[in-house]
Amino acid sequence: MGEPPAPDNPPPLQAPLTQVNLYDEPDALGLDIADLGRYIVSVLPAVQAEVRRDFLTHHLAPYSEAQRETLGRELLAQFRRAHVGQASGPPVGQASLRSRSQEEPLEAGETTDLEFYDGRLVRELLGLLLPPEERDPGLLHLVFTNWRLALPNPEGDFFQALSLFSTPTLISLTGVLEALAPPREYDFLRAQLAMFGLEENLEDLDEQFAARLLAPGDPRLGEVLKGLVLQALFGHLWGAVSCPDPDCRLYNARTYGELLHAQTRPGAGPCSPHRAWLRSLGGAPERA
Numbered sequence: 001m002g003e004p005p006a007p008d009n010p011p012p013l014q015a016p017l018t019q020v021n022l023y024d025e026p027d028a029l030g031l032d033i034a035d036l037g038r039y040i041v042s043v044l045p046a047v048q049a050e051v052r053r054d055f056l057t058h059h060l061a062p063y064s065e066a067q068r069e070t071l072g073r074e075l076l077a078q079f080r081r082a083h084v085g086q087a088s089g090p091p092v093g094q095a096s097l098r099s100r101s102q103e104e105p106l107e108a109g110e111t112t113d114l115e116f117y118d119g120r121l122v123r124e125l126l127g128l129l130l131p132p133e134e135r136d137p138g139l140l141h142l143v144f145t146n147w148r149l150a151l152p153n154p155e156g157d158f159f160q161a162l163s164l165f166s167t168p169t170l171i172s173l174t175g176v177l178e179a180l181a182p183p184r185e186y187d188f189l190r191a192q193l194a195m196f197g198l199e200e201n202l203e204d205l206d207e208q209f210a211a212r213l214l215a216p217g218d219p220r221l222g223e224v225l226k227g228l229v230l231q232a233l234f235g236h237l238w239g240a241v242s243c244p245d246p247d248c249r250l251y252n253a254r255t256y257g258e259l260l261h262a263q264t265r266p267g268a269g270p271c272s273p274h275r276a277w278l279r280s281l282g283g284a285p286e287r288a
């Protein structure tokens, strides 16, 4: 807890915010973007929230069928370029990424559930599809996706990311379920079961730790996503996406325990200084 709390007064606005466009991920279990849109309007009533279909469907819609086909092929090729590796080891917890060398290209149509893409290239690629009138600095594009996003770390390899705050902003739902550290005990017991060939008991273990982990379709997912949405709003407005206070929705959680504490306990919300920041824009933060 070396870091001082956030200051009571917000720094100068980095950008205005008039509208947030939320893009759906139809394959994500338990994602309710209409509810997240209502959350945005509830904390910042001056901001409009527009709920849209998934990003590619929405932004490819103005093109003719032939153009969509060409663009689709080009996008696919570019996505292959953004492919950085596959997970090795168990899919839960901080999956370590095995780099995939250039001479080992993806086979046509080859996908597995654990492919990772360079978040920076994905963001760049999606950004190219934004029409000029949608690049207004007062607009925030929030893209919910099942893609697994990877970002480089200082050691020169990649880590799995939950989000990328940028234009557009990406929130990876697979990242939310996989990228943080599970309880140590869980990791230990899981490794033990695997060592003794007792994989059939993994389901029981998951059940035993359910309260301290996040699973697809978990009813707490909506509350967890509110924290990421709030981080996106703060990032856009003030260039500040994290808070040293573990009780604040802007806290940068490293473990599922921390994440669930910050986002899902009764009365979850931003800390007192960050509530003041929202109020400075006429906002009505939670825990008022």
Ligand SMILES: [Zn+2]
Pocket: 006, 243, 244, 245, 248, 249, 250, 251, 270, 271, 272, 273, 274
């Ligand atoms: Zn805070």
